[in-house]
Amino acid sequence: MPAGERLRRWRLVLGGEADGSCGGLGERDQRMDNALDALYAAGANNGAGRSRGASGGERSAGLQASAPNVARWLGDIREFFPSSVVQVMQRDAVDRLNLRQLLLEPELLGAVEPDVHLVGTLISLNRLMPEETKQTARQIVRTVVEDLERHLAQGFRAAVTGALNRAARTNRPRPQDIDWNRTIRANLKHYQPEYRTVVPERLIGYARAARAVKRDVILAVDQSGSMAASVVYASLFGAVLASMKALKTSLVVFDTAVVDLTPEIEDPVDVLFGTQLGGGTDINRAIAYCQSLITRPVDTVFVLVSDLYEGGIRDEMLRRVAEMTGAGVQCVVLLALSDEGAPSYDQRNAAALAELGVPAFACTPDRFGPLMAAAIERRDLSPFAARSGSGAAP
Structure with missing residues (x-):
């Protein structure tokens, strides 16, 4: 220079x-x-x-x-x-x-x-x-949301759809539901040279149930002031999840009160203008409400987005999480859903959740798709916690 x-x-x-x-x-x-x-x-x-x-x-x-x-x-x-x-x-x-x-x-x-x-x-x-x-503000918010959607939605949707498809596979498909490419690959060892054909000992296909709801997803998002970016991303991803027929998605935001924004979930801008950033935090109260939404524990993924600074009853919060995991709910705690780096969070509560087998970690928006895919398939989530370096792995 x-x-x-x-x-x-x-x-x-x-x-x-x-x-x-x-x-x-x-x-x-x-x-x-x-x-x-x-x-x-x-x-x-x-x-x-x-x-x-x-x-x-x-x-x-x-x-x-x-x-x-x-x-x-x-x-x-x-x-x-x-x-x-x-x-x-x-x-x-x-x-x-x-x-x-x-x-x-x-x-x-x-x-x-x-x-x-x-x-x-x-x-x-x-x-x-x-x-x-307000009209100018809504247009600014919509511009940002649409830009984020262009960059994030396609990869997120692909990851979640892949997980749902894998969960829907069956070894006893109806003829019209056979996945011939996978079936042939799985049976190549049974190739018969004299007949120049493969004998399909094992059929792979998709169950009819794949067209029905496969998983229930509940997003509970802390709307305290420090979680602003997480609220924006959660609103966007909630709308993408709600558009997928194989999922039943609920979106709940909370501070000291709890608001169910599921009726507005298809439009992230409506969701964002339905939130009120700032105020206290009652995580226990929010989890109690989300528990009331669970009807199929083993098929439910519960995602809590919060920095875990609890203003409610801590012991009750931990007890409710233990009840959900004991019933078979796949629980995930995200200390932040943003790309702002390591967040501030309550380390004591994160460690207590880790002891219950619930990982608590930060997640960047581009990693949320693979994370949800792993949760839908009920795979071990601790590698995500170890990779983030900001939370407590189980």
């Missing part, structure tokens, strides 16, 4: 204090520096980040809680930085400068780069939004 470019980059990192050692900036770089100062200079966030402006002296940084200033700043950062960086800076602006109130203005929302974290913020503000803002 040329020496001049190296000095330019250091100057943008260090701020105006580095003018003497790194040199000044051109017009475009100065605008970029001003955009960074508005968010990260001392005046913008009570002392964190870069401490001086481009002139080398004290300057009035920040966005001053003004919608025009914020809209201009959003336009600048989209001009100077790639989308992934813009999303990080938007998230920092909301967290560091407390701009949540400004996100209630429709003209400002139109300038924001949509991402999962913004969806979480909008959902948390849902009850405060004026009517003229």
Whole structure:
């Protein structure tokens, strides 16, 4: 890298204090520096980040809680930085400068780069939004959900469908249900050279029951504020599961109250606007409700998405999980369903669940399909826990 470019980059990192050692900036770089100062200079966030402006002296940084200033700043950062960086800076602006109130203005929302974290913020503000803002917010949420669906739904559906097909195979199929490719492969050792044919000693096919409901899936999702990204992904995957006729899918969200959103499950956007991020957590109460939905324990997969910080009765929560596993329910606990890295969670409760034979671990969205496939086939889930490195394996 040329020496001049190296000095330019250091100057943008260090701020105006580095003018003497790194040199000044051109017009475009100065605008970029001003955009960074508005968010990260001392005046913008009570002392964190870069401490001086481009002139080398004290300057009035920040966005001053003004919608025009914020809209201009959003336009600048989209001009100077790639989308992934813009999303990080938007998230920092909301967290560091407390701009949540400004996100209630429709003209400002139109300038924001949509991402999962913004969806979480909008959902948390849902009850405060004026009517003229809600339509814009719903469109932003739908844009993000549709983008996630394009990237994740096909692989997820393929993994779950494969597991259901494997669970539906039978060695006594009706003639019209025979899987001839698998049958021939399984009987190649019985090939008769003189007749140039295979004698099928064992038939492989699909049972008629494959067209009926094979598994019941219950998703219970913690809607406390720290679980925002998990709520978004769970809503998307819940809609995909609900579209599969071989599954009966229920979606339950909870804080200190429990809400059954199964009637809205086919549209993730309706599900998300039916949640209320924030508040306390009563996991025991949520599990009690989910228990009431179980009619076929051995054919039921129960997925709890929660960081396990229990505000309810801990011993009752553990007792209910033990009852479900004892009855044959396949129980899975996800500390997070997101790609945000290792989550914060209650390690004591995770360890207690592991002792009950229930793995507790984080899961990225791209791994949720293989995880659900393993749960449907009732395979050992501990390898997923070991791979995530964030939870307690049984």
